[in-house]
Amino acid sequence: MAFDSYVLGGGQMKVLLVDDETSILDQGKIFLKKEDDRLDVETTSSVEKALEMLNNSKYDVIVSDYQMPETDGLEFLETVREERNSDVPFIIFTGKGREEVAMEALNLGVDRYLEKGGSLKSQYGVLADAIVQEVERGKAERRLKKAKDRAQKYLNIADVIIVAQDRNQEVIEINERGCEILGYDKDEIIGKNWYENFMPERVRKDVLKGATKPLMxxxxxxxxxxxxxxxxxxxxxxxxxxxxxxxxDDDGETIGILSSGRDITERKKAEEKLKESEERLDLALEGTKAGLWDWNVQTGETVFDERWAEIVGYELEELEPVSIETWKELAHPEDLERSDELLEKHFDGETDFYEFEGRMKHKDGQWVWVQDRGKVVEWDDEGNPVRMTGTHVDITERKRREENLKRYKKAVQSSDNSIYMIDKDYRYVFANDEHISRLLDDGKIPSRNKDEVVGRKYAEIHLDEETDALKDNVGRVLEKGKPVTEEYEFNTVDRWSSRTYSPVKDRESGEIEGIIIVSEDITERKERERELQTYADVFDNVPVGLHIYRLERPDDDSSLRMIYANKITETYTSIPVEEVVSKTLDESFPGLREMGIPQAYAEVARTGKAKELGDVHYGDEKVPDRWFNVRAFPLPDNCVGASFTDITERKKAEEELEEARDDYRVRR
Structure with missing residues (x-):
């Protein structure tokens, strides 16, 4: 069935078919529906009846014969375009095409000019194709117009100047706010040189040299x-x-500049008045990135600086007028009581400083952590606080790290996996409870006391062959700077394990300080893989290529490793199955990465949601160039299946059809 890609979109397309031959109307109604079941076809044998139907119903597209009694297709087209001012897609579908008729139709605004002929399936397949394409094109044009209208509306309601200039510095667009600030009507601005007409002469050269021309x-x-x-x-x-x-422009060439500007004149005037004091404060606060506050305890009058407002996502002018209530409104309600307690202790002389860590509401709705530190700097004659100054420092990242560390430690300690860390001398730095338990069960340590493990070298506890295997994998991690995963089967018991070695790097230098090893029991997964192999004969006989990959590390799409491929894929890729199974996707098919295929497979494995990847063209030095239709679907155990069908012949046919159309257009 044609138009599979359109069927996914859903939605009916209402078609008005006009032809004086009833057989054509009957055929069209039947065959168009067969070609695409979204096509809802209504028919009539005369233009007069068609115009009446257009009065009563809305149609997505009109298909009309050319030669008809009384009124022909071109007159019908002219009526629709000029008298009714309609841009509904219009297709001429005629059995007697002539070049002069086609040219006149194009001049009148026809969207397609198609000739009848060939098999019914072929000619109605082409017609259905044209109908869908024209309807979708019309929808796209309407969406574009709506988007442009919305953009223009935004320009007009924005509280900033928005101005666009071309390469000659002439204004090609400006919003209402810009006209309001400049004091001109829009038509007095458009077409004028922005710098010569709306900028002081003393700064024109510097602005052009320092900003405009380098940007262009x-x-x-x-x-x-x-x-x-x-x-x-x-x-x-x-x-x-x-x-x-x-x-x-569409070719990526720079053709102008779009500028948005906020009027900060009043703010600048205020800044000038405070400049001297701000310079002194900047020197004091430069190294701390702290915001400053100054509070009159008795009146509530408060002064904040720009950094104070910036910590919570605002410009200072957005918070004005400010007072101590500004802080209370932004502070977390659960933290205010503790803050009051600490203030009272400072006011009573119990502490030299008021120091408090609490949450404040950021402009974007999040809570940020702030360290609030201050001191009373003025008292009245009765010993009551008059004036207090202090600073705010954003400690959100520190708090986040602390919280993440707590959660990480809890998760590691309670994990069913064996997790431990060694340094570059192969000495234990850390071991969780599960690892300690496994060592105890294996008789390698006498008790659950972590002192039996932490601080000791790996070789003091483990067999020589285990130590050699560990050193080999650690060496691979140190060489690559990336995690390494191995799977192995225990000799003493029927059990499988997956062990991942991950580097731990110094935050500042980036050097590897140690290795974290996570050992996971994968026995059940291996059993399921064995079960999967029992279905291999079935999968090998289906006419669809099938690959199954496991995402070994959820956050790393390069860890996709193939665990199964059916036999038909050898026909598609010319590579024996045994050469790709157990290898990573990047190792077997490196060219897929630039197409986003590994990233898409990993997303399916992580989210559990299937994904249509559509038509993919691939070939490399081993795999011959072919077209495939690819679909990815989730499987248990962080696995993803990929089914693909060879559509190379279909693509060739489509290319030949397009070449024929191009040839027809040239001859026309």
Whole structure:
């Protein structure tokens, strides 16, 4: 059945078929529905009746014959386009095509001009194809128009200046806020040189040299902030904070600049008044990244600096007017009582400083952790606090690390897997309860006391062959700087284990300090793999390629390792199954990574949701060029299945059909 990709989208397409031959109407209604069951076809044998039907119903597309009694297809097209001002997709479907008729139809606004002929399935297959394509094109154009309308609406409601200029520095677009600040009507601005007409002469050269021209030539990053004055219609200068980005055409060439600017004139005036004091504070706070607060305890009047507001995601002007209530409103309700207790202790002289760690509501809705530290700097004659100053420091990352460490330690200790860490001298640094238990069960230590393990060298506890195997895998980790996973079967019991060696790196230098080893019992998984092999004969006889991969490390798509491939894949890839099973996807088919295939397979394994990858073209030095339709589906144990069908011949046929169409267009 045609149009499988469109069927996935759903939705009916209402078609009006107009032809004076009833046999064509009957055939069209039947064959178009067969080609694509989304096509809901209504028919009529005359243009007059068709126009009446258009008055009463909405259609997604019109298909009309050319030669008809009384009114022909071109007159019908002209009525729809000019008299009714309709842009509904219109297809001429005629048995007697002539070049001059086709040219006139194109001039009148026809979307497709198709000739009848050939087998019924062939001609209606082509027609159904054209109908779906024209309907989808029309929908896309309407969506684009809506998107442009929404963008224009945003431009007009934005509380910042938005202005676009071309390579000649002439304004090609400006929003209502920009016109309001400049004091001009829009038509007084469009087409004018932005720098010569709306910027003080003293700064034009510097702005062009320092910001505009380097940005146009790609020598500075987009989004960098710039501040410069503009001149309004009445001669006033306003200071604007600009953020610029380039405008590119479809070929990626820079054709202009889009700028958004916030009027910060009032803020700048206030900054000038406070500049001297801010410089002193900057020197004191430069190394701490702290925000400053100054609180009149008796009146509640409070002063915050920009950094204080920045910690909670605001610009200071967004919080104004400010007072001690500003802090209380942003603080977590559960933390206020503890803060009050600590303040009282400081006011009573029990502590030299007030120091408190609490949460504050960030502008984006999250809670950030802040270290609040301050001291009373002025008292009244009765010994009551008058003025207090202090700082806020964002400690969110520190708190997050502490919390993550707590959760990690708890998870590690309670894990059913054996987890331990050794340093580069093969000495135990850490071992969880499960690892201690396994060592005790194996008779390698006399008690559960961790002192029997931590601090001792691996070779003091384990057999020589175990130590040699560990050193071999640690050497691979140190060489690659990446995790290494091995699977092995115990000799004494019918049990399998997977052991992953992961590097632990110094946060500052990046050097490997040690290795964490996680040993997981995979006996049940191996049993399921054996069960999978019992179905190999069935899978080998299905006419679809099947690969099964296991994602050995959930956060690493390069750890996808093949555990099964059916025999038909040898026909597709020209590679024996035994050469790819047990290898990673990247090792067997390296070219798939740039297509995003390993990333997609890993996502399916992680999310448990199947994914249609569509048509994929692949070939390398071992695999001949072929087209495949690929689908990925989740399987237990972090596994993903990939089924693929060879569609090379279908693709060739589609290319031949497109070449024939191109040839027809050239001849036409």
């Amino acid at each position: 030539n790609g020598r500075v990053e987009e989004g960098k902030r710039y501040e410069n004055p503009i001149v309004t219609k009445d001669g006033e200068e306003r200071i604007i904070s600009w953020k610029n980005s380039v405008i590119r």
